[in-house]
Amino acid sequence: MSIKNKDSHLFKTLELWDFVELGIIIVLSILIVAALQHGLRWLSGRLHGQKKLTLLAIVPFVRLFVIIVSIMIIVPLVIEPSFQNMAALLGTVGLALGFALKDYASSLIAGIVAVGERNYRNGDWIRVGDIYGEVYHVGMRTVEVITPDDDRVLIPHSMLWNISVINSNNGEPRLLCVADFYLEPDHDSRKVVEILEDLALTSAYLYFNSPIKVVLKEKPWGTHYRLKAYPVSVTQQFGFVSDLTMRGKSSLSEQGFKFAFVSPIISET
Amino acid sequence: MSKKNKSSFSEDKFNSSPEKEIIPEKEIWEYVSFDSFKVPTVPASSAAADLWSSFKLIFKREDKGEEIYPGSEEELYSLPSRLEEFLLPIIDFEDGTKALDNVLSNWLENPDTGNSVVYIVGQPYSGNSEILKKWAKNNDSTIIEPPDYDKILSGSDKLPESFPESGKLWVLPNLEKFFLRHVNGLKIIRKFLELAETGKIGKGVVGCQSFGWSYLNLIFRLSKKNVFTLQAFDNEKFIKLLSKSVQRARYTKFKFLNMSNGKKITGISSNEEPIDPFFTKLASFCRGNLLMQVNLWKEKLRLENENLKVEKIDLEKSKGKIINETIVWMSSEISESVNLPSTDEDLVIILHVLLLHDGLPEDILYKILPFSKPVCRSGLSYLLGLGLVKNLEGKCFVVESACYSVRKMLFERDYLVDKL
Numbered sequence: 001m002s003i004k005n006k007d008s009h010l011f012k013t014l015e016l017w018d019f020v021e022l023g024i025i026i027v028l029s030i031l032i033v034a035a036l037q038h039g040l041r042w043l044s045g046r047l048h049g050q051k052k053l054t055l056l057a058i059v060p061f062v063r064l065f066v067i068i069v070s071i072m073i074i075v076p077l078v079i080e081p082s083f084q085n086m087a088a089l090l091g092t093v094g095l096a097l098g099f100a101l102k103d104y105a106s107s108l109i110a111g112i113v114a115v116g117e118r119n120y121r122n123g124d125w126i127r128v129g130d131i132y133g134e135v136y137h138v139g140m141r142t143v144e145v146i147t148p149d150d151d152r153v154l155i156p157h158s159m160l161w162n163i164s165v166i167n168s169n170n171g172e173p174r175l176l177c178v179a180d181f182y183l184e185p186d187h188d189s190r191k192v193v194e195i196l197e198d199l200a201l202t203s204a205y206l207y208f209n210s211p212i213k214v215v216l217k218e219k220p221w222g223t224h225y226r227l228k229a230y231p232v233s234v235t236q237q238f239g240f241v242s243d244l245t246m247r248g249k250s251s252l253s254e255q256g257f258k259f260a261f262v263s264p265i266i267s268e269t
Numbered sequence: 270m271s272k273k274n275k276s277s278f279s280e281d282k283f284n285s286s287p288e289k290e291i292i293p294e295k296e297i298w299e300y301v302s303f304d305s306f307k308v309p310t311v312p313a314s315s316a317a318a319d320l321w322s323s324f325k326l327i328f329k330r331e332d333k334g335e336e337i338y339p340g341s342e343e344e345l346y347s348l349p350s351r352l353e354e355f356l357l358p359i360i361d362f363e364d365g366t367k368a369l370d371n372v373l374s375n376w377l378e379n380p381d382t383g384n385s386v387v388y389i390v391g392q393p394y395s396g397n398s399e400i401l402k403k404w405a406k407n408n409d410s411t412i413i414e415p416p417d418y419d420k421i422l423s424g425s426d427k428l429p430e431s432f433p434e435s436g437k438l439w440v441l442p443n444l445e446k447f448f449l450r451h452v453n454g455l456k457i458i459r460k461f462l463e464l465a466e467t468g469k470i471g472k473g474v475v476g477c478q479s480f481g482w483s484y485l486n487l488i489f490r491l492s493k494k495n496v497f498t499l500q501a502f503d504n505e506k507f508i509k510l511l512s513k514s515v516q517r518a519r520y521t522k523f524k525f526l527n528m529s530n531g532k533k534i535t536g537i538s539s540n541e542e543p544i545d546p547f548f549t550k551l552a553s554f555c556r557g558n559l560l561m562q563v564n565l566w567k568e569k570l571r572l573e574n575e576n577l578k579v580e581k582i583d584l585e586k587s588k589g590k591i592i593n594e595t596i597v598w599m600s601s602e603i604s605e606s607v608n609l610p611s612t613d614e615d616l617v618i619i620l621h622v623l624l625l626h627d628g629l630p631e632d633i634l635y636k637i638l639p640f641s642k643p644v645c646r647s648g649l650s651y652l653l654g655l656g657l658v659k660n661l662e663g664k665c666f667v668v669e670s671a672c673y674s675v676r677k678m679l680f681e682r683d684y685l686v687d688k689l
Contacts, residue, residue, distance in 0.1 A: 046683045106450045159462050168537050173683065195452065201488055202450045204639050208685050236614060243639035251452045254424075 029070035049173040056122035060115045060138040107141040153264035156268040176229045179244035181225040183262040196227045203233040206239040222260030270507040274438035296508050298364040300372035309503040309552035345470035345571035359512030385468035387495040390482045392558045392689045394669045398442035401476040406442035415446035418633045424453035426460040439473040445481025445627045451637045478627045479687030501557020504548035522594045547601045564669050571598040628666035
């Protein structure tokens with residue numbers, strides 16, 4: 001009889017102190033998560049390169065850990081921890097998520113997958129569809145990206161299920177940058193390659209332990225040169241490309257090379 | 270009988286000088302192959318303490334002095350120049366040229382070694398070019414001056430006309446001034462290296478500052494065979510030079526005390542004492558660069574007002590007795606951090622370019638940096654204000670005392686740094 005009574009109650013009878021205890025746990029969890037997020041972010045701001053990115057990548061793991069621990073403490077306080085009760089609770093939650101909060105749940109699960117698989121981490125530069133930017137925060141439901149134009153974009157993790165995510169640096173402190181040059185077809189390509197290589201070698205942003213490559217492709221309207229090199233830091237990618245383009249243009253002009261003109265009709269085709 | 274025999278045997282052994290191994294005294298000035306250069310290191314315990322202090326620095330908002338001078342700190346004065354010769358190691362580049370003679374003698378005497386060029390690489394502010402110039406004079410060689418910066422920027426690959434007729438030795442003391450980090454800035458050095466390495470411009474000695482060498486080596490993959498550098502001046506070498514200076518003041522005894530705890534700095538006046546850990550840290554921080562160590566040592570010394578009155582004559586000539594004991598206070602803190610705004614990469618790039626070229630005129634700096642002139646100018650004045658850069662007659666340099674802190678900062682941020 002007593003067993004039946006015990007099992008028939010899903011929730012425990014909560015008294016005032018239980019509510020206070022629950023409140024304290026929730027507030028403490030929020031504070032710990034906030035403090036850790038801010039603390040680690042602040043600390044990473046004082047570091048550079050790989051150390052910085054590693055520290056930033058830890059943030060979502062720490063948050064997930066604190067949330068799981070909090071849930072593990074809260075559940076036995078609210079629910080009688082029997083098999084039947086847990087089955088009933090999980091069934092109800094599952095049903096609610098499946099119907100009412102389907103998309104939300106999908107994003108939450110995708111968020112856990114993203115953290116576990118490390119598809120993107122804080123500090124990574126990713127492209128999702130037309131959006132390109134730095135991962136600022138991997139939340140539970142969304143990933144927060146700051147674009148080069150300083151726009152804050154929230155992308156639901158659920159996009160992971162059906163859209164490709166391009167990660168440009170994948171946890172590394174640097175990424176490949178490409179500067180494009182379009183020249184009229186009649187010229188000495190070797191000379192151009194030489195100039196472009198020197199251009200990269202003399203850039204103040206260049207990271208030396210990675211290769212420099214010049215790739216060229218013949219087009220109906222001229223030759224397309226792609227100068228590929230790595231800057232010292234991911235944050236320098238735009239400065240690096242601008243520097244290469246600016247100096248490349250003046251250097252190629254000085255040497256008498258003519259830039260290709262592509263009419264809008266051709267360029268669209 | 271047996272006892273006597275035993276005794277005589279041990280005596281013989283003790284006195285057996287012919288078999289005794291004689292350990293040669295370590296050369297103070299010594300050139301070694303580039304790969305044999307050894308950076309002085311601190312013991313692991315000290316390194317851990319340093320690591321802890323760097324960790325603490327992350328949380329430190331501003332740099333506050335932590336020293337406790339037993340008296341009032343205001344009573345202390347920096348070292349007057351007349352006492353420098355007694356309290357600072359004396360740097361004689363003539364010793365450097367002798368060491369260079371030793372290392373180059375084989376190459377000079379054998380014309381068939383197959384290497385027409387020898388490279389002498391030196392740390393920034395290590396006196397490398399001064400030694401080479403002195404050596405060139407001693408050996409009646411032609412000194413090749415670097416071309417104008419404007420000529421380099423024009424993209425000309427015409428070498429300076431000062432190269433001698435074939436057969437005469439030439440010395441180029443500053444290879445780092447033969448190029449600029451500009452798309453036109455590599456042409457002349459490319460031509461020079463091509464001619465030099467193939468022996469088309471005769472036999473020569475090329476000096477290069479280590480940052481410039483690292484850069485050129487990555488671009489041109491230079492020969493690794495005939496490359497030499499001055500071996501690091503470790504704590505023992507530094508103490509030897511310092512002791513020589515201190516002992517010149519025959520009638521005055523200098524007592525070096527640590528400002529933070531009042532303890533004696535050991536190892537200077539007596540060979541019996543262990544070398545104070547400060548000197549190990551100093552040598553390690555300055556990566557064995559003698560001039561830097563001397564400079565930093567000088568900065569650390571403080572005298573009380575009454576000791577400032579000690580005249581040179583008192584130190585050299587007295588009536589044969591020690592007339593006074595002069596206390597020299599020393600601050601043992603070596604600050605390794607450079608406090609730059611963490612987001613300001615432009616400042617880091619300015620410092621890097623300055624180290625790479627061993628200083629540059631302001632107007633040339635504007636031409637090779639990837640920012641606009643006003644940004645360059647404001648960055649430069651900010652660095653001048655911080656005391657990291659100095660401007661001498663329009664030419665900007667990273668200051669000596671900040672050189673290794675800047676190197677450390679560049680290394681942490683993955684910029685190209687030297688190997689020395």
